[in-house]
Amino acid sequence: MWHELRSAIPLIAGGNGYILAVTWVTIRVAVISTAAALIIGLPIGLTIGLGRFRGRRALHVLANASLALPPVIVGVVVLLLLLPQGAFGSWRIAFTLKAVYVAQAILALPYIVALTPAAIQGLPPGILAQARMLGAGRLQLSVLALREAKIGVIAAIIAALGAALSEVGAVVIVGGNIQNYDQTLASAVLQQVNDYTNYPYAVGISVVLLALILVLTGILTVLQQRAGGLHLRFRVAQ
């Protein structure tokens, strides 16, 4: 193991072109899929968390259950939809980087949809009722809830990002794990070990992957812990 680690260090320090390219693809996949999941998932999460309608609890249970969906199953279903004969075959994106974005966004979605309402429900019970009483509109209420539940919402984003960075099941199926094209760092490790038995490369890529996870979750954790919600709350409630 030391031998592999030692031969991996020059690969990372020397800025190996292949590893750099895979790192860049991974960052794009993580950011794009998490952003897409946020755009689609936050409104749904807010609806479940703030709404007062029948079936709200059932929706939340469904969202929680979808967290347990194995990535390989998401990969198989997405691929069958994207293949030329499939429902979205006309998009022609099977085995491309775009397919990887789609699959990872779908995998990230349950984290946002399930964890956002959980964070909102954990808020002190008075806040939202008070805001409603003071005549806050739907949008104001949503902004208030998001700000107050910031810690939980950012935790959901960290979980979604973590899935995009470390998951391989779906990426390999919909993208085909094509070297130098639609590989992420995680799926590149798999290929280097299983197809090429190139352990120094696998270790080098793993080290970069761990570093990337640390940096991204570190940044988000700082954002999560910084700035209180109180003064924002008063501004909205006015």
Next chain:
Amino acid sequence: MHLLWEVLQRAVPLITHGNPYLLSVIWFTVQVAAIATVVSAVIGLPIGLMIGLGRFRGRQALQVLANASLGLPPVVVGLFLFLLFVPQGPLGSLHLPITRRAVFIAQTVLALPYVVALSAAAFRALPGGLASQARMLGASRWQLAGLALREARIGVVAALLAALGTGLAEVGAIVIVGGNVYGYDQTLASAALYEANAAHYDDAVAIAIVLIALILVLMGVASLLQHFDGGIRLRLRSAAGAI
């Protein structure tokens, strides 16, 4: 939707005809999930109890470490274990690479952080007075552990469920250490990966359906356990034992 629909129609008979390959993969998956969950519970719950209830320096640091290990990518865990297992590695004499035992070990290692981090959090969330009162009444370490396990039952079962879930769904680590050998050390998840990559979509979908069914059944049983029986009567009994 027609491709997915056609594939679904061809996949259903594959399941209902009780294909022996599929049956052997199901059996191996159940074994992997059961062994990984039980072993990680046996190793992880005492650690979780220590972190959750212990009163020593560095307890917080251990909890942070346990939480962080939840974020370890399975492929990285797989690679680390694989390099330990290869003939030139420290555990090379055990001849583990590309065996079923390697798959059992890898899934257990992956399940462990869930058991440790989530059970410790559940023990921490117990009402503050409970543990100190039991201690004051002279409860031994074992009695305290039994009390905490009963009281934090919902959180503990949730932790075991998360461990079980990874055992069923994860592919990154087991494909690396086990090599995803057809009909030998494949779980349902890694078999679905194998069939999808080989463009055998009928088989991939059949396996996916069985996997979802298995997850639903196991999760259903576990949630029943979670809500089964109240804690209060047990608590009194155990507190009485403590006196």
